[in-house]
Amino acid sequence: MSAAAPPPVIVLVRPQLGENIGKAARAMLNFALTDLRLVAPRDGWPNPDAGPAAAGADIVLANATVFDTLADAVADCTTIYATTVRKRGVTKPVLTPEAAAREVHASDTRSAYIFGAERSGLETDDVALAHNIVTVPINPDFGSLNLAQAVILLAYEWSKGRALAQPPEVPLDPPAPHGELEGLIDHLVRDLDANGYFFPPDRRTMTLRTLRTTLTKTGWSHNDIRMMRGIITALGRKPRTR
C-alpha cells in the first residue's frame, strides 16, 4: 500500500493584487492546503495587502515561497494541472476539478495546481508546461470566476478525497419502535371517533388507511410521538375562557 499522496501545491503565476493572494490563502486553508508558491508577483513579496484578506490564514502567507519562473516553482512536482476556463492552443487532456482530484489522490507523488494572473490567466507557455488542463464546467453564457474562487473550488474538490474532511456526526433522534406509532394512531382514532370525524361510516376503512400512511411516513421519534399525543389531548380540551 502506497503512502497517501501529499496535498497539491497551489501556484499563482504573476498574481497582481496582494489582496487576491490573501484570499487565495484563505481559500486554501479552509480545505487544509498550505503550500502556496508565487511566481513573479507583480508587486513583490511580502505584500501588505495580503494579510488582511487572508482572514487568519497567516500561516499560509508566512510559508509562501517565491520563484522567478513557473518551471522553478514546480521543480519538485510530478504532475502539473493548469487551471483555465479558456481553450488554449495546446493539446492536453482537459479534466474537471473532480477528475483532477481523483488523479491527485491516486498518485503518491506531489502535484501542482497552477493559476494565472487575475485578468489574463495563464499564458500559453505556462500551459505548455502542464500535463493536464483543469476546467471548471461553467455557465457558457456567464463565466466569471475570480482567482480565489477558482482556488477554492479546486481545493474543495481535492478535500473531498481526504479522510480528515470528516462528515459531521449527527445524533439524530431515531424513529420510535412501531408500537409507539400504533399507540398514537389508536389514541387519535379514539378521539376522532368520539368527535364524529369518520363520516360517512362506509368511508372509515379508506380514511383510516390514508391516515396511517400519513403518520407512518413521518419518521417520528419517541419524543415526537409523545409530543403529538399531548397535542391530541390538548386539542380535545375545552377552550379556556379568555
Add this chain to the structure above:
Amino acid sequence: MSAAAPPPVIVLVRPQLGENIGKAARAMLNFALTDLRLVAPRDGWPNPDAGPAAAGADIVLANATVFDTLADAVADCTTIYATTVRKRGVTKPVLTPEAAAREVHASDTRSAYIFGAERSGLETDDVALAHNIVTVPINPDFGSLNLAQAVILLAYEWSKGRALAQPPEVPLDPPAPHGELEGLIDHLVRDLDANGYFFPPDRRTMTLRTLRTTLTKTGWSHNDIRMMRGIITALGRKPRTR
C-alpha cells in the same frame, strides 16, 4: 416521465453588505442559478454596492425578490436546506453539498438553499424551518468560508448533477410547498393556544421550535396536510353524545 427538478433558489437571510449580495449573484450565475431571494436585507434593496460586485451578473440582481420573513421567502419551496458550519440545537439530517445536490436533482419540486448573515450565520429559528442542514466539510482548525464562497460551493456542486438528473422511479406524492406547512402550523398553534397547551408561557418558544421540527420532518404532501388540518378541526369539536 417527470420533468427535471427546477434549479434551487438561493435565499440570503438578513444579508448585511450590498457587496456580498453582488458577489453571491456572481457566484450563482457562474453555475446558471438565477433565482435570488433576500430576507430583510439590512440596508434595504436595491443596494448600490451590489451591482459593481456582481461583475456582470446584473440579471440576477434585477430579478431578486425581497421578503420580510424567511417563511415567506420559501413559501413555494418543498425542501429547504440550511447552510451552516455550526452545530445547532436543532436535530436535523446534516448533508454534504454533494448529498444535498443529489437530493435536489432527485426531487421534481423546488428546493431552497438558505444562507445566514455574514457574521452571525443563520439563527436557530431559521434552521428550525429547514428540512436539512448542509455543511461544507472544512478544515477543523480553520473554518472561514465567507457568504459568496459558501454560495459558490453549493452552486458548483448542484451544477455538476444537471446532466445526470434522474427522475425518481416511484411517483411519490411530493412534499407540499412550504407555505402549506406554515398554514398547518399556524392552525395548530392557534387551537393549542386557545386550549392552554403552551404552559408555562416561558417555555412557549422552545416548545414551538420542537413542534416545528417534528412537523417539518414529516415530508407531508398537500393531501396529508389537508387531512391533518381536518383532524385538528375535528379534535377541537365538542364530542358527540353517544
